Amino acid sequence: MIIEGPRVDPAELERRTGWAIKPEGACKDERCVLLPPGEDERLQARVLAERLGMPLVRDDVTGLLCLGPEAGGRALASTEAPDLTLPDLEGMPFRLRACAAERSCSTPGPRGEGAASTCPGGRNCTPSSTPRAGDRRRRPR
Amino acid sequence: MDELFGIVNVPSALWIDEEGTIVRPPEPAFPWRPPFLDREIPKGASPQLVDRLxxxxxVRVEHEKYVTALRDWVRNGPESPYALDPDEVIARSRPRPFEEAKAAARFELGQHLHREGRADLAVAHFREAHRLQPDNWTYKRQAWSLTNPDQGPTEEYEGDWVSDVRKIGAENYYPRLEM
Known part of the structure; x- marks a missing residue:
């Protein structure tokens, strides 16, 4: 995450890393890390780096900083896919969570049962009201 | 992709089901036999091209094994033996020691500077990313190709594709698939 000054915008931090700033500290999934008092609206990059176990590197010529990913665990800390938008086979942007969002809407079918719905981008998804046989639901840790 | 998922070479893929859950971590993902395996070395090719080809x-390519598993998952969904449980997905993803997290930051800084027209400043950060995580081929190939599209030797970098592949042995360029 590129930072142009010594402080980090919390909204950008959450968008890029998943860490949200809350009254109890910096939180991600079920974890919360205490932050020093006053660290709320604009966060000191150095403090964040220390508390969250993220490396902070600097370009000495431009003064730009970059906050790296959390160290110490695995590349995948959870099995929940991030909210990504990637180009599809036709080069059109496709939001990864579009199908999951559609599934939770459970569009009723013509005879009352669940019917396939269409995600933005034209993909068909089976609504969540019609679980597949033997569906073992996987949840993030 | 490196930072989000721990992808270190291409082609790699991970599987994400309709619920948005990752059911396989990144791994080599050739969808077919790549043409480079069968490409004949043209007469009159430069020594560099001969070496590269x-x-x-x-290089180890296991496209048949991969596609068989992928088709099974498409057919059987969560009942496919190739769709892994969450603990196994995480355990099979790459460890991220501090050096590798720092390499990701250096690489991002290098990319940013390059895009901003400061290719001269980007090189030092790319070199540091290479030093911190020498088995990350995307960091290497990206930086090399920005200087030399053939990823051959340059003044900016100590390594190049052929030399670095020879160091590890081409058969180790991609890890063996653990299906």
Missing amino acids: TEAKG
Whole structure:
């Protein structure tokens, strides 16, 4: 995450890393890390780096900083896919969570049962009201 | 992709089901037999091209195994033996020691500077990313190709594709698939 000054915008931090700033500290999934008092609206990059176990590197010529990913665990800390938008086979942007969002809407079918719905981008998804046989639901840790 | 998922070479893929859950971590993902395995070395090819094509032919490619597993998952969904449980997905993803997290930051800084027109400043950060995580081929190939599209030797970098592949052996360029 590129930072142009010594402080980090919390909204950008959450968008890029998943860490949200809350009254109890910096939180991600079920974890919360205490932050020093006053660290709320604009966060000191150095403090964040220390508390969250993220490396902070600097370009000495431009003064730009970059906050790296959390160290110490695995590349995948959870099995929940991030909210990504990637180009599809036709080069059109496709939001990864579009199908999951559609599934939770459970569009009723013509005879009352669940019917396939269409995600933005034209993909068909089976609504969540019609679980597949033997569906073992996987949840993030 | 490196930072989000721990992808270190291409082609790699991970599987994400309709619920948005990752059911396989990144792994080599050739959808078919790549043409470079069968490409004949053209007459009159430069020594550099001969070296590159020769090394590429030694790369391990397991496209049949991969596609068989992928088709099984498409057919059987969560009942496929290739769709892994969450603990196994995480355990199979790459460890991220501090050096590798720092390499990701250096690489991002290098990319940013390059895009901003400061290719001269980007090189030092790319070099540091290479030093911190020498088995990350995307960091290397990206930086090399920005200077030399053939990823051959340059003044900016100590390594190049052929030399670095030879160091590890072409058969180790991609890890063996653990299906």
